[in-house]
Amino acid sequence: MAKYKQKIVTFGGGTGQFHLLDGLRDLNETKLITAVASTWDSGGSSGRLRTELGVLPPGDLRRCMLALMEDENQRKVAQRLFDDRLEESSGPLKGHSIGNLITARLDHIYSGQDRGIVAERELFRIMAKIVPATITNVQLVAETKKGNIVIGEKNIDTRVKDKNFDPNDRIIRIYFDSRVDSNEDVLNAIKDADKIVFSPGDLYTSILPHLLVEGVTEAIIKSKAKLIIVLNLATKEGETDNFKASDFLKSFLFYLGNNKAIDYLIVNKNHLDKEILKVYKEEGQNLVIVDKEKCKKIAPNMKIINENVSRYLKNEHLFRHDPFKLANTILKLK
Structure with missing residues (x-):
């Protein structure tokens, strides 16, 4: 199979970025891929x-x-x-x-x-190329609607397990506890990229923190690369409860500071049967509803790509992005 020859920069963490890279590896020249990994666990x-x-x-x-x-x-x-x-x-x-x-x-x-x-x-x-988002040793901090401060990626990720957890006290912003210097390798990769892709993943602990690193947002805005956001398949209890596509989009735009920055939002059009949905609901998760009209109002220049980019791992009861389908969809975009 002939490979694409696109300069791709990916931002993310966890299994979401793993599956994205797993697909890009087989479909694109690997020497043209730069994976930016989170370093605040x-x-x-x-x-x-x-x-x-x-x-x-x-x-x-x-x-x-x-x-x-x-x-x-x-x-x-x-x-x-x-x-x-x-x-x-x-x-x-x-x-x-x-x-x-x-x-x-x-x-x-x-x-x-x-x-x-x-x-x-x-x-x-x-x-x-695999590069750390930053080599600065920092702690991620989250502020909630009721003014509570949660320090540390682990504590933000697991706050739902706290006996005093209030599902209505949602996260309203995240920040680092000190200045986070950019990695020059990351900024150079952004400058030269054809496409910049934010993988699916935990919104507040894996994905959005990349935009808090000094210089990254500015470099993305200045770049001629297409900016692509891969929407999560499901919500996460304690982070994105009841989020629709427009809520994810607003979160990205808040940290990007530019409603014209995003070129494509990739959403999944495959729907699961009721039994699978029940399994996810028991774990506090729901499939993300794609409210297209609201998304278009928020980001009028952005195109929504509605493709079947998922797979269901029946034996493990896991609903995941399909590496090949997702990578192929990204690489086909002009």
């Missing part, structure tokens, strides 16, 4: 390594590495290795993933995560 193995070793959280960088390995056999072995966790350990290594430890150790050996990432790319023969 404060929970899990990444958060512990950040606290104990003073490194930037390696989790999303690890996922980008896996998604962009071109050799299928290598990728399968690496995935088993990277995702393996030292659960049998009773010491300080217990629960850490091997992939996170490799990335963190290369950070130490090469005296900086940006240089460590280059070394890891060389080790696994990854042609695409």
Whole structure:
């Protein structure tokens, strides 16, 4: 299959960016892809390594590495290795993933995560660029409608588990606890890009924080690249309860500061049966309703791309973006 030759920059985190890159890898020249990974995780193995070793959280960088390995056999072995966790350990290594430890150790050996990432790319023969959103060590902060302040990505992500959680006390804004300097590699990639894509993912903890990094929003606005937003398939309890497409769109435009900045909004047109919807509803999630007319009023220059870009993993009861369908839809856009 002939590959596209587009300069693509992706922003995101978690499984959303992983699936996006998984598709782009096979359909586009990988050396033209730049994956910008979030670096403000404060929970899990990444958060512990950040606290104990003073490194930037390696989790999303690890996922980008896996998604962009071109050799299928290598990728399968690496995935088993990277995702393996030292659960049998009773010491300080217990629960850490091997992939996170490799990335963190290369950070130490090469005296900086940006240089460590280059070394890891060389080790696994990854042609695409993988860059941290910033190398500044910061905490993400959220402010709620009732004036509550939640500090740390993990606490924002899991606040729904707090016994005092109020579903009506929604997040109204996010910010970092200190100035976050931009990564020059990110700004240069934006400047040269043909397309800039924000992957699906947790809106307030994985996606929008990228726009808080100094210089990123300005670079995107100045860029001649097409700006593409991939709408989430479902809402998330505690973050985007009852959000419609227009609510996601307004959140992006608030941080972009320009209602003409977004060129395309990709939404999924595939609908699931009632049994699947019931499973998601029990977990506090609903499919995102696409209110097209309101979206058009908010961003009149933006085009809504309504395609079937999803798949249902029946055995796991998971509704996900399909890597091939999503990447193909993005690459076909003019």
